[in-house]
Amino acid sequence: xxxxxxxxxxxxxxxxxxxxxxxxxxxxxxxxxxxxxxxxxxxxxxxxxxxxxxxxxxxxxxxxxxxxxxxxxxxxxxxxxxxxxxxxxxxxxxxxxxxxxxxxxxxxxxxxxxxxxxxxxxxxxxxxxxxxxxxxxxxxxxxxxxxxxxxxxxxxxxxxxxxxxxxxxxxxxxxxxxxxxxxxxxxxxxxxxxxxxxxxxxxxxxxxxxxxxxxxxxxxxxxxxxxxxxxxxxxxxxxxxxxxxxxxxxxxxxxxxxxxxxxxxxxxxxxxxxxxxxxxxxxxxxxxxxxxxxxxxxxxxxxxxxxxxxxxxxxxxxxxxxxxxxxxxxxxxxxxxxxxxxxxxxxxxxxx
Ligand SMILES: [Zn+2]
Numbered sequence: 001x002x003x004x005x006x007x008x009x010x011x012x013x014x015x016x017x018x019x020x021x022x023x024x025x026x027x028x029x030x031x032x033x034x035x036x037x038x039x040x041x042x043x044x045x046x047x048x049x050x051x052x053x054x055x056x057x058x059x060x061x062x063x064x065x066x067x068x069x070x071x072x073x074x075x076x077x078x079x080x081x082x083x084x085x086x087x088x089x090x091x092x093x094x095x096x097x098x099x100x101x102x103x104x105x106x107x108x109x110x111x112x113x114x115x116x117x118x119x120x121x122x123x124x125x126x127x128x129x130x131x132x133x134x135x136x137x138x139x140x141x142x143x144x145x146x147x148x149x150x151x152x153x154x155x156x157x158x159x160x161x162x163x164x165x166x167x168x169x170x171x172x173x174x175x176x177x178x179x180x181x182x183x184x185x186x187x188x189x190x191x192x193x194x195x196x197x198x199x200x201x202x203x204x205x206x207x208x209x210x211x212x213x214x215x216x217x218x219x220x221x222x223x224x225x226x227x228x229x230x231x232x233x234x235x236x237x238x239x240x241x242x243x244x245x246x247x248x249x250x251x252x253x254x255x256x257x258x259x260x261x262x263x264x265x266x267x268x269x270x271x272x273x274x275x276x277x278x279x280x281x282x283x284x285x286x287x288x289x290x291x292x293x294x295x296x297x298x299x300x301x302x303x304x305x306x307x308x309x310x311x312x313x314x315x316x317x318x319x320x321x322x323x324x325x326x327x328x329x330x331x332x333x334x335x336x337x338x339x340x341x342x343x344x345x346x347x348x349x350x351x352x
Contacts, residue, residue, distance in 0.1 A: 005124065005132040006274040009117075012281020012312065014138050016343035018113035020104060022138075026061045028108075029100040036103035041096040048093040052081060065248035067097065072248070098244045099228050102189050105140045106205050106224075116343045117146035120280075121180075125150070127352035131180045133270045134162075137282060137291065139189045139246045141205075147180040148215060154179075160215060161202075164188075165266040166259040169237065170201045172218050183267045185260075185291065187245030192227055193257055196240035200259050203227055264294065271298025278308040280343055284327045296331060304333030308350075312342030 011021050020028050029042065036042075053062055062070070071094045073079075080086040085093075125131055131150070136143050147162040159178030168174070168191075192201045203222035209215045227233045233242045245257060271277070277299060284292065299307070309328050319325035319338040328336055339346045 004270075004273050004275045005128065005278065006135060006270055006276070007120075007124075007132045007278045007280065008135045008137070008282055009143055009280050010137050010282025012283065013117070013343055014140055014142055014281070016114075016281060016312065017116055017142055018111065019108045019140055019142060022064050025064055025101055025104045026067070027059070029104045030061075036100070036107055038099070038103075041099045041103075044092055044096040045100060048085070048089075048096075051084060064101070068094075068246065068248040071097065095243075098189075098246065101139065101246060102205075102224065102228055102244065105189060109140065109142065109145075109205075112142070114344070115142065115146055115149075116347060117143050118149055120343075120347050121146055121150045123347060123350075123352060125154075132278075133181045133183070133274075135183045135185060135267055135270070137186055137288075138184075139187060141188060141190050143182055144188070144190065147182060150180065151178040164191075164202070164263070166262045167200065168202050168259075169199045170218075170222065172221055173202045176218075181270070183263050183270070185263060185267060185294075186247045187257075187260060189244050189246060190224060191245040191259075192222075192233065192242040193245045193259065194235035194237060194240055194242045195257075197235060197238040198258055199235055199237040199242075200245070201236060201242070264290075268294060268298050271295065272301065274299065274302065274306075276306050276308070277302065278310065279328070280310045280346070281312075283311075283324045284331065286327075292331065299332070302332075304335040305337065307332045308337040308339065310339045310343060310346040312345075313340040316340055 015021050029036065030046070049061060054060070071090055074081055074090050075087060075094060078087060081090060121131060131147070134143055144162055148160040151157065151160040156178040159176050161173055161177045162180045162182035163177050165181055165183055190203050190205065192203055201222060203224040204215055204218045205224040206219070209219040227242070228244070234240070235242045245260065247260060271294070307328070309325070311322065311324050313322060317325070317340065319329055319334065319336070322340070325338055339349065341349065
């Protein structure tokens with residue numbers, strides 16, 4: 001079937017491949033099994049948490065979106081949190097948080113049990129003759145790597161990168177951009193943004209480079225491990241300090257990164273042309289107001305039977321008995337296609 005298919009990945013898709021859910025990242029960062037610490041980033045973050053929140057054990061840490069929003073709001077407004085935590089220290093805490101998110105996702109990426117994303121792209125492409133447009137709500141780079149691998153395996157080995165649909169300045173990326181549009185609404189841990197001159201670069205991590213041969217060259221040029229240090233991350237354009245782009249879902253409305261605004265615009269455009277939309281592992285939480293708004297407006301031309309929703313539910317509840325199903329039904333209608341056997345089950349049962 002040849003149609004304009006848009007796939008939307010949420011945290012559940014990463015979880016299905018063995019990666020962490022967003023709210024497990026902090027906990028996993030502090031768990032001893034992770035030998036990720038460098039330059040006392042975990043120590044800085046731990047002081048921030050224990051000084052400012054009543055979090056004596058990892059189970060009671062604030063959620064990651066809340067923590068990101070909290071730090072970004074204080075830094076943006078040039079506020080101190082209290083006498084002890086002034087703006088400079090908050091910036092250090094934000095950098096430490098960036099590193100911990102990166103390190104945990106990177107650690108888990110090396111140990112992914114399954115890359116269902118890749119399997120899904122292979123199956124869908126085999127039936128429709130084109131890669132779907134992907135919208136991801138995750139910071140991790142599993143979809144990115146799956147597209148790179150797919151390009152590598154399908155004759156585009158010299159052009160493995162997905163098209164992020166924004167103005168990335170890295171020459172190597174521009175030369176090597178291939179098939180597969182990937183819109184990352186909340187940013188990506190492999191993007192480095194300069195708030196001074198607005199330049200955006202893409203980097204790669206040690207494990208990411210293995211997904212396609214040519215990516216090793218980028219690793220020599222922009223290694224994320226090298227960029228994420230306490231000693232500064234100079235912009236390749238102006239020398240100011242760059243930062244990864246990881247936006248909390250509750251924070252988009254205040255965000256001033258022009259690349260992210262562009263991605264949201266492009267997402268609106270692709271949704272309006274979609275003939276079929278597949279949600280994988282996205283729970284449509286009420287507080288994702290901006291995403292709900294984007295979906296509601298962009299998909300108003302579709303009927304409910306053109307919407308597919310993939311969840312994992314060991315109790316096999318039907319649409320009208322599952323909280324996620326009910327939220328989707330409220331937004332799109334009760335005839336949406338409802339799959340409850342998870343990402344892997346869906347790949348096998350979907351009528352491509
Ligand atoms: Zn710059």
